[in-house]
Amino acid sequence: MVHLREVVVSAENVSYEYPDGTLAVKDFSAEIRDGERIVLLGPNGCGKSTLIMLLSGLVKPKTGKIRIFGVEPNRNNAEFLRRNIGVVFQNPDDFLFNPTVLEELLYTPSQLNIPYDEAVELARTHARKFGIDYLLEKPPFRLSGGEKKKVSIVCALMLDPKILFLDEPTANVDGKTRRKIVEILQKRNSTLIVATHELDIVPKIADRIILIGMDKKVKADGSLEILEDHGLLESAGVI
Numbered sequence: 001m002v003h004l005r006e007v008v009v010s011a012e013n014v015s016y017e018y019p020d021g022t023l024a025v026k027d028f029s030a031e032i033r034d035g036e037r038i039v040l041l042g043p044n045g046c047g048k049s050t051l052i053m054l055l056s057g058l059v060k061p062k063t064g065k066i067r068i069f070g071v072e073p074n075r076n077n078a079e080f081l082r083r084n085i086g087v088v089f090q091n092p093d094d095f096l097f098n099p100t101v102l103e104e105l106l107y108t109p110s111q112l113n114i115p116y117d118e119a120v121e122l123a124r125t126h127a128r129k130f131g132i133d134y135l136l137e138k139p140p141f142r143l144s145g146g147e148k149k150k151v152s153i154v155c156a157l158m159l160d161p162k163i164l165f166l167d168e169p170t171a172n173v174d175g176k177t178r179r180k181i182v183e184i185l186q187k188r189n190s191t192l193i194v195a196t197h198e199l200d201i202v203p204k205i206a207d208r209i210i211l212i213g214m215d216k217k218v219k220a221d222g223s224l225e226i227l228e229d230h231g232l233l234e235s236a237g238v239i
């Protein structure tokens, strides 16, 4: 008998409309199991960033249901979710606001009442591991785009989250930084949900693709074989 791993995120007929009336996500359903490595693949504007916000519980769907670890995100489980979910936003400037990189790394642990000395030790260890230790005392706004990206990824990894969400992790970074980010993601064993429109990183980091088209509908949900269906990729607008 095949033993299926537990569902960690589920979306049931989820739609989302921005206050100005733009429909960003249309009737999206999926079950994501523990340890799956998923890429949300689709062209600009198909709703990937909005889906990352919805599936990570940061935004509530207008219709439909999102469950994370079996429960709908709400005020009572916010701390639990924060402890177990890491999110890397598309634009690090939306997220980095502390006076130094070290303080940035310490922010979430401090919100979760992790002892200061323990958090500093954790931050220094992670910074060394990801090669950003030379940046610890710098203000985040003085970093390059690629450095900001790496800092946001390390922030999200600080507490070794059970689910890691990343929105366009390799956009606007040089080849070396891209390789480093891919290597970091390849080493993770826990659930990974990545939004991207960059086809070349998909086989390196994912084992399942959810392909979304320009009309915001799911065009395919399955294995990496989707990458070989050029007609499908073209009709979805990714090639």
Ligand SMILES: Nc1ncnc2c1ncn2[C@@H]1O[C@H](COP(=O)(O)OP(=O)(O)OP(=O)(O)O)[C@@H](O)[C@H]1O
Pocket (backbone or CB within 6 Å): 018, 019, 020, 022, 023, 024, 025, 042, 043, 044, 045, 046, 047, 048, 049, 050, 051, 090, 195, 197
């Ligand atoms: N704050 C907002 N207010 C109104 N509409 C928005 C807002 N943010 C996004 N949208 C719209 O929602 C739709 C989905 O946007 P979203 O950013 O989720 O797409 P995406 O697939 O991540 O795009 P990209 O690949 O360009 O990052 C688009 O039509 C976009 O114009």
